Amino acid sequence: MSCWGPLCIGPGHWRFRLWAPGAEALTLEIADRTPLTMTPEKDGWWHAETQALPGTRYRFRLADGLAIPDPASRGQNGGVHGWSVLADADDHAWQTADWRGRHWHEAVIMEVHAGLMGGFGGIEGELPRLRDLGITAIELMPLGAFSGQRNWGYDGVLPFAPAESYGTPADLKRLIDRAHELDIMVLVDVVYNHFGPDGNYLGLYAPDFFHADLDTPWGGAVAVDRPQVAAFFLENALMWLEDFRADGLRLDAVHAIGNTDFLDKLAYDIRERIGPDRHVHLVLENESNDADRLAAGLYDAQWNDDFHNVMHVLLTGEDEAYYADFADRPAERLARCLAEGFIYQGEPSPTHKGRIRGKPSGHLRPTAFVSFLQNHDQIGNRATGERLTLLAPADPLRAATALLLLAPQIPLLFMGDEIGSRSPFLFFTDFHDALADAVREGRRREFARFAAFRDEAARARIPDPNAPETFEASRPEAPSDAAEWTALYRSLIALRTRDIVPRLAGSKPEGADVLGDAAVSARWRMSDGTRLTLALNLGADGVDFPESKADAIFTLGRAGAGGSFAAWLEET
Numbered sequence: 001m002s003c004w005g006p007l008c009i010g011p012g013h014w015r016f017r018l019w020a021p022g023a024e025a026l027t028l029e030i031a032d033r034t035p036l037t038m039t040p041e042k043d044g045w046w047h048a049e050t051q052a053l054p055g056t057r058y059r060f061r062l063a064d065g066l067a068i069p070d071p072a073s074r075g076q077n078g079g080v081h082g083w084s085v086l087a088d089a090d091d092h093a094w095q096t097a098d099w100r101g102r103h104w105h106e107a108v109i110m111e112v113h114a115g116l117m118g119g120f121g122g123i124e125g126e127l128p129r130l131r132d133l134g135i136t137a138i139e140l141m142p143l144g145a146f147s148g149q150r151n152w153g154y155d156g157v158l159p160f161a162p163a164e165s166y167g168t169p170a171d172l173k174r175l176i177d178r179a180h181e182l183d184i185m186v187l188v189d190v191v192y193n194h195f196g197p198d199g200n201y202l203g204l205y206a207p208d209f210f211h212a213d214l215d216t217p218w219g220g221a222v223a224v225d226r227p228q229v230a231a232f233f234l235e236n237a238l239m240w241l242e243d244f245r246a247d248g249l250r251l252d253a254v255h256a257i258g259n260t261d262f263l264d265k266l267a268y269d270i271r272e273r274i275g276p277d278r279h280v281h282l283v284l285e286n287e288s289n290d291a292d293r294l295a296a297g298l299y300d301a302q303w304n305d306d307f308h309n310v311m312h313v314l315l316t317g318e319d320e321a322y323y324a325d326f327a328d329r330p331a332e333r334l335a336r337c338l339a340e341g342f343i344y345q346g347e348p349s350p351t352h353k354g355r356i357r358g359k360p361s362g363h364l365r366p367t368a369f370v371s372f373l374q375n376h377d378q379i380g381n382r383a384t385g386e387r388l389t390l391l392a393p394a395d396p397l398r399a400a401t402a403l404l405l406l407a408p409q410i411p412l413l414f415m416g417d418e419i420g421s422r423s424p425f426l427f428f429t430d431f432h433d434a435l436a437d438a439v440r441e442g443r444r445r446e447f448a449r450f451a452a453f454r455d456e457a458a459r460a461r462i463p464d465p466n467a468p469e470t471f472e473a474s475r476p477e478a479p480s481d482a483a484e485w486t487a488l489y490r491s492l493i494a495l496r497t498r499d500i501v502p503r504l505a506g507s508k509p510e511g512a513d514v515l516g517d518a519a520v521s522a523r524w525r526m527s528d529g530t531r532l533t534l535a536l537n538l539g540a541d542g543v544d545f546p547e548s549k550a551d552a553i554f555t556l557g558r559a560g561a562g563g564s565f566a567a568w569l570e571e572t
Helices: 119-133 167-180 227-243 258-276 305-316 320-325 330-340 376-380 393-404 433-449 457-459 470-472 484-501
Strands: 005-009 013-019 025-029 044-049 057-062 082-087 109-112 139-142 158-162 186-192 210-216 217-221 248-251 279-286 301-303 347-351 355-357 368-369 410-412 507-514 519-525 531-537 552-556 565-568
Touching: 005 167, 025 044, 025 355, 082 119, 119 139, 119 167, 119 301, 119 484, 158 227, 167 186, 186 279, 227 248, 227 258, 258 279, 258 457, 301 531, 305 368, 330 507, 330 519, 393 457, 393 484, 393 531, 393 565, 507 531
Parallel strands: 109 139, 109 410, 139 186, 186 248, 248 279, 279 301, 301 368, 368 410
Antiparallel strands: 005 013, 013 044, 025 057, 057 082, 210 217, 347 355, 507 519, 519 531, 531 565, 552 565
């Protein structure tokens, strides 16, 4: 039985439950009706039963008179401080009921922000274009309801309720249904490590939802060791996978959860519930480079920040903040990344005060790593949101794109990459009053340690996250050379689909070599016994690329010259 959220227990009959161990009394309010006194149960639960229809608005009221939404609301009316809404399980007639998903090694992922793409309907309209590009999966940045009309996704407070500004639950189901018609998977980014700063009422009536003595950047740590809290997130995961038929989840920043038992049990319970008949993919973001979570087989892959970080250093020369960990011997670090997965596998991290980071990962399959040149984090966390198209020369960036899309690791693109967009992706919110001031000033203080923003005048030029213009400026726009970038992406993805993906399952790395200060080559034994060799030079000086008995399947630039790339597939 569902623990959290309303449960239909008969025709038109609903049971409402809330875990509120800190509440003295609790009332269920249904719009235009007399309030119902809720009954306490054991372990801090409260319940009430009544007749209602889908679409009915409801909320809870605490003993002090404060009205609160259901934290497991499946929909909101009037924002995160407004009414919760009973979901209609039959609000969409599925056209792809027999869809079973796609294999993980087939994934070519595009990360998208629903708000910037015109909501669920806007993304749906883009699906044919993405399919024609060769994209096999879209990853939706977090969808849970947040304060205001705009948010980059990671300030959600009602993780079961799709944000009203994106569309209705039925709109999201229609988007996913259409994606499946086009043979595209849909992954949902979920945030189980924190809640946003406005609209999270849990601490008022369920203080045990958090560990006040365990500090995180967002306050007390979420108490995932408590069964009621663990159930909250399991039910959320299952909602996306079952009610919306998503093909997988990306779990944001699980290093901030700090509880591997919870992560393992969550994945195990999901696998048990979904069963073997569907391809459902679970992906982690884990700054700790914890290879154990991947070796156990419960999680398919992890975002590999190490790949991004070292590639960013090679492309831009930047060495501030976390890039400092990759500025020394970057070609050597890239070679290790291609051959073994993580770069940090138990070494001390200078930017983490010497903390040991990572575990050995060379035994893992290449597809256990999701590689990217940029994503929402590394663009949005820049002061002015610049993309690599503004930070790196075009020829090395094209060569890096070829490495991303032809290496055996799973490639992830960020919306706008495929057109060479120069538009920024900025950090944006829709907070007001004192919170808006705090977020704006906190953002500017955050960048005071960077050389370019040490003086107050420079910091004042950092866009205000709450300004509507900041949101509007973040939409991808096609530059004059968009067709050239799109042609490059389409040709690389087509080559990956034709020559790499059929050989990918069971592939193994065979090592990598440093060819120069910014040049490497790497080799993999593919499942059919062929050897894939990739060579890349992002530097200005020429190097010698490895010799091959076979003709290259793809080249950019003159072999070995600055900004060049080559790929070979040969029989061994």
